[in-house]
Amino acid sequence: MRLVIAECEVDYVGRLTAHLPSARRLLLIKADGSVLVHSDGGSYKPLNWMSPPCWLTEEPAAAGSTAEGADPGALWVVTNKAGEQLRIRITEIEHDSSHQLGVDPGLVKDGVEAHLQELLAEHVETLGIGFTLVRREYMTAIGPVDLLCRDPAGAAVAVEIKRRGEIDGVEQLTRYLDLLNRDPLLSPVSGVFAAQQIKPQARTLATDRGIRCVTLDYDALRGADDTAFRLF
Incomplete structure (x- = not known):
């Protein structure tokens, strides 16, 4: 700069x-x-x-x-x-x-996406009955997937978590899925895009790519109320 x-x-x-x-x-x-x-x-x-x-x-x-x-x-x-x-x-x-500033890691909003990831990892059944957690921050060559899970049939599921779900988040998850599906020990890997709010354009793109969208209720994850999660 x-x-x-x-x-x-x-x-x-x-x-x-x-x-x-x-x-x-x-x-x-x-x-x-x-x-x-x-x-x-x-x-x-x-x-x-x-x-x-x-x-x-x-x-x-x-x-x-x-x-x-x-x-x-x-x-x-x-x-x-x-x-x-x-x-x-x-x-x-x-x-x-x-001045050389280097590569910027981007803005991380403390206590929002990080807390959502932690809470969803603790209550992974939110994604569906029979889901189990493999690990948080599962590393790939281009960065960590927020959650790697298994569905009731034992298939791998990559979960990307955002506070506000936009097209960029769907593109990010798509890149992770492309890499993960090259691993014969994991493939086939499906995707879940989870956010407190998902924009219509992001939902349309995710659906077109076979990625399931999950709308998260932060208060419900914290146990503040009994509101059921909406699965789409």
């Missing part, structure tokens, strides 16, 4: 046009190609940005195009595949540094 603090003005040219007058701002150039323009207040959101795929080029600024009395500086042009441009005219750079 590159961090630049600079006096600059910004124009967005595309389906809409927008202009930011000259001021000191933070410019973020991320490894994924995105470019974001931030101020020091008002909101956590950038004032303007360009999402990837996009390309940044630096061009000499035309004489007289910067603020009166300032020396011409660099003109950064960020262009996306639709031809839209974020044009950042820099008058003065106060700070410019690059």
Whole structure:
């Protein structure tokens, strides 16, 4: 990631046009190609940005195009595949540094998905009568499956647990199933997508791929009430 603090003005040219007058701002150039323009207040959101795929080029600024009395500086042009441009005219750079952040593990919401996994492992019969737990966090080459279970017939079942079930979670479970079904000691392996709330698009995709969806009641898992789980 590159961090630049600079006096600059910004124009967005595309389906809409927008202009930011000259001021000191933070410019973020991320490894994924995105470019974001931030101020020091008002909101956590950038004032303007360009999402990837996009390309940044630096061009000499035309004489007289910067603020009166300032020396011409660099003109950064960020262009996306639709031809839209974020044009950042820099008058003065106060700070410019690059940093390697590495691969981010993603946001883990403490006490939600982890607790759901722990509770469902303790009450694996929620998935169906006769289900048994093999182990939690069953490791694969691309990461751990939340639960590996056996159904009443003894067949392996991979369970992916989410607080909110979305398409990404179904895709994640699909990748796990593809790997697990290559193991002759486990195959055939079926899948269960379990979440407190499952979006309709995710449910449709899961059903199309032969993955069963289970809607979880967190309070019922904790024993707070006797509400039965809904199996779909």
